[in-house]
Amino acid sequence: MSDLADELVQARLPWISDRIQSWYDEARLVSQLAHDLAAEAQRVRDVGFGTDYRDAVDAALEPDPLAWANRRLDLRNGGWAVTGIRFRALDRAKPFVDIVATDQPPTPEGLATVAAAVLPAYARFEPLCLRVDAADPSALMAVLDDDPRFGPSGIDQYVVAGQVSSVLALPVPTGVSLRLGEPGPLAERVAAIYARHPEESRLWATPEGAESLADCAAQGLLVEVLVDGVPAGVVAAVREDGHGMSGFCVQELCLDPAFRGRGLAAPAVRLLAERFQARPGDVLWGTIHPDNLPSLRQAQSLGREVVGGYVWVTPEGLPGMPQRV
Secondary structure, three states, rough: OOOOHHHHHHHHHHHHHHHHHOOHHHHHHHHHHHHHHHHHHOOOOOOHHHHHHHHHHHHHHHOOOOHHHHHHHHHOOOOOOEEEEEEHHHOOEEEEEEEEEEEOOOOHHHHHHHHHHHHHHHHHHHHOOEEEEEOOOHHHOOOHHOOOOOOOOEEEEEEEEEEEEHHOOOOOOOOEEEEEOOOHHHHHHHHHHOOOHHHHHHOOOOOOHHHHHHHHHHHEEEEEEEEEEEEEEEEEEEEEEEOOEEEEEEEEEEEEEHHHHOHHHHHHHHHHOOOOOOOOOOOOEEEEEEOOHHHHHHEEEEEEEEEEEEEOOOEEEEEEEOOOO
């Protein structure tokens, strides 16, 4: 592990929830964080990454690729932060600064110190806010909202997780079965289902395409959901580690309108978990928009809980991220 990567890991540890830390011993947690943060460490002053991201958004905003790469900023108190300019859904109207890691504490004082360095460094991009990956997003949002140095904050996504062993301990559902599928046809099926979703729900998620579903299929985790033998939807997962956790992430879960509201999503995921080649300590995790109450309820029914989340941090004077992003 490089010196920078090691610094990132040590800085992230105080930002990891007690629940995640309870699932792993320190050596394994450090190893998993190192794996998570390796790419972000490599993006510091990386011209290739900066060029690719610049071109994906709009090169006219700033031609210098290093401005788009991750940066290690020195703070006024002698600390540091690794940061990067990002755009929500690559929308040039929604810039924010991602705080990858910092040696400052997850408190208003710590974030005010970070903001003092971030705002001048990224002034060219006119960011709406900062974003941090917090252990308790609701608690952090509450203390920020009570601090005059910050404007209204918000939660971008909750991170929810539960151990695979706990999911498999749930009763085996009846009437629901799974059938392996192919990426192309099921991607078309997914797109058609999303097209019939209420407009509001399309703000929370976008359909996975054939390329993403192919990764799931390669692991035997792309399936069609059947209810009493009738095709009802698609569920897919992939082995993916993140936020210091090892395990699997649900990439797609959608049901035809006729099958929604019947409590079928959780049974489908429960059956899919039987196909995981899980190791001890593996979890089933994912990110869920705070307004997506059906998905939050489904996650809770499988024993998954909020173990972290991304918080929009709005230093005084910035407009903040629009609620409907």
